[in-house]
């Protein structure tokens with residue numbers, strides 16, 4: 093056992109159930125990260141830490157915005173863990189030797205370095221509670237995979253496919269899932285001949301949604317209603333990604349969400365709905381207090397609920413997801429039509445996020461949900 097193992101923190105939150113037999117491994121909570129969803133990830137990590145039963149061995153590893161791994165004391169402070177919770181007075185910092193000043197090649201190195209000091213066993217589980225690029229997109233999952241560690245959630249393939257809206261939609265199309273009409277634009281095509289690159293987009297009509305292929309939390313997404321706005325939005329999206337997706341904008345649709353939990357035979361939650369006051373479910377409505385209302389269960393007929401859940405399961409299978417995912421759908425009530433919008437392989441995981449709340453509605457408490465995810469990770473390994 094290496095010295096670094098002493099840095100495990102024994103959580104001493106309110107006593108709930110003792111750790112279940114067979115789940116005695118340690119939990120490494122990877123959180124923060126370099127994406128714009130850094131803070132969301134930290135909020136999710138705090139919720140997980142607060143849910144753990146007494147005696148849980150948990151090590152939070154906060155990845156700073158620059159990709160370096162924070163020293164343990166800073167990690168604990170950021171996550172609101174009391175100092176006295178540290179299990180040992182020994183050397184406790186999994187800090188990177190020198191904080192990375194840029195991302196290039198350093199993120200994987202620092203995470204791998206930090207993990208390799210922990211001497212992790214097959215019972216230990218890493219929870220990559222990271223959202224967006226360099227966290228939810230298969231890159232960190234690749235590091236965990238080559239290190240042969242058990243980890244929560246989807247593997248490299250599903251994470252990457254779920255993150256890339258263009259590839260995700262191609263895969264969904266191959267699975268016959270109903271979706272909005274869309275076109276892809278690559279930076280190369282656009283730079284060569286903008287007019288030609290946009291020719292196929294014009295077939296979609298107006299209004300349109302323009303999105304960078306790989307982001308999240310509605311970042312970089314614009315709704316446009318004419319040619320001039322389209323050009324500006326595509327230009328801006330191309331500064332965020334080499335590939336851009338343009339979709340027909342649905343008008344007057346409702347937004348439903350389904351939580352999926354499991355590996356090969358996943359369970360489906362009740363259906364939830366999000367409502368907001370803004371033009372679309374943008375960053376502000378997602379993360380500001382009172383920005384959106386979550387309705388659980390969604391006020392829809394049992395028939396619509398059944399279809400939504402069936403589509404969610406199919407979307408999960410289409411990308412070969414594992415552990416958890418949240419599938420988001422558009423519901424056109426007038427037409428009775430359901431369309432799959434996207435799958436999120438690491439959905440928001442704070443105690444008040446849609447994913448855990450959907451499971452709570454199904455009778456699975458937040459602590460039980462965490463325990464199940466760890467068991468699923470071990471099972472998959």
Ligand SMILES: Nc1ncnc2c1ncn2[C@@H]1O[C@H](COP(=O)(O)OP(=O)(O)O)[C@@H](O)[C@H]1O
Pocket residue numbers: 272301303307308309310311313339340341342343347372373374420433434
């Ligand atoms: N084609 C569309 N028609 C209508 N609204 C859309 C469309 N695409 C996206 N939106 C709105 O934008 C939000 C964010 O888009 P989404 O593709 O889910 O991106 P993200 O992965 O960032 O959440 C959606 O929840 C919805 O409110």
Ligand SMILES: [Mg+2]
Pocket residue numbers: 309310420434
């Ligand atoms: Mg979304």
